Amino acid sequence: MEHKLDARGLSCPEPVIITKKAIEKDKLENFTILVDAHVAVENITRFVKSKGYNIIVSESEGEYSLTISK
Amino acid sequence: MNSKLKMFISGGVIGLVGVVLLILGNPGNMGLCIACFWRDITGALGLHRAGVVQYIRPEIIGIIFGSAIMAFIGGDFKSKGGSSPFVRFVLGFFLMIGALVFLGCPLRMIFRLANGDLNALIGLFGYVSGIFIGIQFLKKGYSLGKSIEQSQIAKYIMPIFGLVLLIFLVIRPAFILFSTEGPGSMAAPVIAALVGGLIVGALLQRTRICTAGGFRDLMLIKDTHFLFGLLGIFVFALAGNLIFNFDSFNLGFANQPIAHTNHLWNFLGMALVGLCSSLLGGCPIRQTVLASQGDSDAGITVLGLVMGAAFSHNFGLASSGAGPTSNGQIAVIIGLVVVSIIGYAVTRKSQLKVK
Numbered sequence: 001m002e003h004k005l006d007a008r009g010l011s012c013p014e015p016v017i018i019t020k021k022a023i024e025k026d027k028l029e030n031f032t033i034l035v036d037a038h039v040a041v042e043n044i045t046r047f048v049k050s051k052g053y054n055i056i057v058s059e060s061e062g063e064y065s066l067t068i069s070k
Numbered sequence: 071m072n073s074k075l076k077m078f079i080s081g082g083v084i085g086l087v088g089v090v091l092l093i094l095g096n097p098g099n100m101g102l103c104i105a106c107f108w109r110d111i112t113g114a115l116g117l118h119r120a121g122v123v124q125y126i127r128p129e130i131i132g133i134i135f136g137s138a139i140m141a142f143i144g145g146d147f148k149s150k151g152g153s154s155p156f157v158r159f160v161l162g163f164f165l166m167i168g169a170l171v172f173l174g175c176p177l178r179m180i181f182r183l184a185n186g187d188l189n190a191l192i193g194l195f196g197y198v199s200g201i202f203i204g205i206q207f208l209k210k211g212y213s214l215g216k217s218i219e220q221s222q223i224a225k226y227i228m229p230i231f232g233l234v235l236l237i238f239l240v241i242r243p244a245f246i247l248f249s250t251e252g253p254g255s256m257a258a259p260v261i262a263a264l265v266g267g268l269i270v271g272a273l274l275q276r277t278r279i280c281t282a283g284g285f286r287d288l289m290l291i292k293d294t295h296f297l298f299g300l301l302g303i304f305v306f307a308l309a310g311n312l313i314f315n316f317d318s319f320n321l322g323f324a325n326q327p328i329a330h331t332n333h334l335w336n337f338l339g340m341a342l343v344g345l346c347s348s349l350l351g352g353c354p355i356r357q358t359v360l361a362s363q364g365d366s367d368a369g370i371t372v373l374g375l376v377m378g379a380a381f382s383h384n385f386g387l388a389s390s391g392a393g394p395t396s397n398g399q400i401a402v403i404i405g406l407v408v409v410s411i412i413g414y415a416v417t418r419k420s421q422l423k424v425k
Contacts (some may be wrong), residue, residue, distance in 0.1 A: 009216030011153060011351035011367070013286060017208055020291060038146055039278050046073075047291055062148065 003031035007040065008063060015040040016047050019068070023051055029070040036063045044068075074298040080277045081302025087266045088181050088303070089310030091129070094258035098318070098327020099185045101307070102129060102270065103178035104354040105169035108372070109379035109388075110254050111235065114247050117376065118383035122252025126239040128260050132267015133355075134232035134362045137275040141363035144276065149224040151366025154214040157412060158367050161346045162374020163381070164405035165354065168342030170379065170388035171398045172196070173329055175354045176281035176343060180300065182329065184307035186321035189329050189336050196337035200344020201285050207349065207413040208290070211420035214351075217367055225364030228372075232362070253328060275363060280356035282347035328391065335394040335402065342405045349413055 005022060007015035015035050022028045035041060041057055041064050048055050048068050056067040088101030100106055106123075113124030141147040169175050172193050174182060179197065182190035204212075238246045239260065249255040257263065273279070279299035287293040311319050323331045330336070347353040350371055352360065357375070360368035382388040387398040 009150070009153065009218055010213065011217065012280075012283065013208065013290065013351065014213055016287075016291060036150075038144070042278070046293060046295055050291075050293065 003028050005031060005033040008034050008036040010040075012039060013043065016043045019044050019047060023048070023053070031068055033066045033068065034063060035066065040064075041066065074295060077277060077279065077295060077299040078302040078305075080273050081279060081299035082306035084270050084273060084279070085181075085184070085303040085306030086310050087270055089307055089315060091258045091263060091266050092181075092311075092318070093315055094262050095256055096258050096263075097253035097256040099182045099187060100174070100178055100253065100328060101181050102266075103174050103181070104130075104358055105166055105175035105375065105379075106178060106253075108354070108358075108375050109166070109170065109382070112376045112379040113249075113254065113383065114238070116245065116247055117380040120383040120388075121247075121254075122249050123254045123383070124247040124249045125254040125257060126235050126246065126248075127257070128236075128239060128263035129267035129270070130358070131232045131236050131239070132264045132269075133271035133274070133358055134228055136268040136271025136273075137359040137362035138229045138232075140272040140275040146275070146363050147225060149220040149222055149364045149366070150217045151220045151224060151369070153217040153367045154416075155367055155370040157214060157416070158350060158371045159374040159377070160412065161350050161409060162357070162371035163378040164409055165343050165346035165350070166375045166378025167382055167387055167398075167401050167405055168339045168346065169354070170339075170382040171394050171402050172336050172339035172343065173389050176340075176347070177303070177353075177355055179340065180281070180303050181307055182326070184304050185311045185315075186319050187326040187329055188321070188323050189326060189331055189333075192333045192336040193340040196340035197281075197344040198285050199337075200341035200346075201282055201348045202289060202344075203341075203410075204345050204348025204413070205286060205290050207417050210417045212349065212413055212417040213420050214349075214367075214416065217365070220366055224366050227366075228361045228364075228369055271359065271362065274355060274359045278356075280352045282344065282353040283356065285344075286348055330389050330391055330393040332389075332393045335389070335399060338402050338406070339389075339394075342402055342409065345406070345409050345413070349409065
């Protein structure tokens with residue numbers, strides 16, 4: 001089952017905290033997270049890369065879908 | 071370029087702008103201070119009557135325009151808001167009270183430290199402690215909720231406010247107050263301050279540097295990305311002061327410009343600033359930048375800062391070189407209690423939702 005998280009509209013650093021929880025607590029290896037700000041994309045990208053995960057970013061109408069995988 | 075080096079150099083440019091503005095006439099160790107500058111604007115608008123701190127600081131106008139223009143180019147200029155605005159207002163309000171008890175925002179804290187003022191080191195300990203407490207709330211689920219898209223007009227409010235301030239600054243109508251003595255009368259030339267603000271605003275918008283974010287990310291996710299920006303501000307400001315401004319460099323606690331040596335209240339004032347900043351998701355500079363790129367929640371936070379500045383000077387909460395006032399001490403305690411209750415209540419609500 002693919003996990004989809006929604007961090008749209010949340011202010012800094014909540015999108016990163018949600019991602020951190022998904023990786024460290026829920027031990028997810030493949031999931032998608034939705035955000036709506038450049039800064040969240042940058043922060044999450046930096047964080048997951050430091051954890052050794054891959055990330056693919058796709059944008060549509062000002063919203064970003066980040067596909068994160070081990 | 072390595073991203074940390076990029077942050078370090080961007081921070082360095084901000085540090086140098088601060089040094090240049092200091093040399094050109096800004097008040098002592100106040101090349102840039104977002105809290106002090108909003109406070110001066112609050113005074114110029116007559117919302118407080120402390121005659122020595124009233125001036126329309128062009129740096130703020132520059133930061134508003136620099137951020138807005140850069141956000142427009144980068145696609146970040148968007149109307150959004152609706153994430154607990156009144157709570158943010160209260161957090162902004164108490165943030166300013168804490169900053170004016172310490173005598174400076176986190177940015178001025180770095181500039182003070184870079185000119186030898188060790189009281190700022192005590193402030194830094196307080197600031198980091200406040201952020202640490204804020205992180206504990208964040209880890210337990212603290213969230214001010216989602217913002218949503220707002221009416222298109224919303225994103226123009228802050229730039230238009232900047233324009234209005236610029237008009238007041240140039241025309242100097244009688245109802246706008248300008249200090250003739252004290253820190254409010256000390257200022258770099260308008261054009262230099264505007265250009266400095268534009269550069270700083272553009273850099274801050276693009277790099278997302280935030281003084282709270284730097285320490286928060288270090289503690290929360292062991293990431294030093296933003297911290298390198300802060301380090302850049304400090305190192306370049308220190309080098310700039312030592313090379314170009316050596317007369318003003320004074321290592322120690324005593325006789326520092328626009329500062330006091332009361333360690334407890336320097337610590338607690340900045341602890342309140344750190345706690346508010348981490349619960350808001352950004353320090354006063356970051357809030358000013360976000361407000362300029364269309365974030366109404368940050369705009370409300372800035373109004374909270376302005377209201378906090380007005381109360382601080384109307385009710386004698388702000389410190390002076392002589393030290394903190396008793397009213398200021400009471401206000402910081404009230405602030406720490408109220409902001410902790412907000413943190414607890416918001417966290418508890420989100421935990422109940424999960425169950």
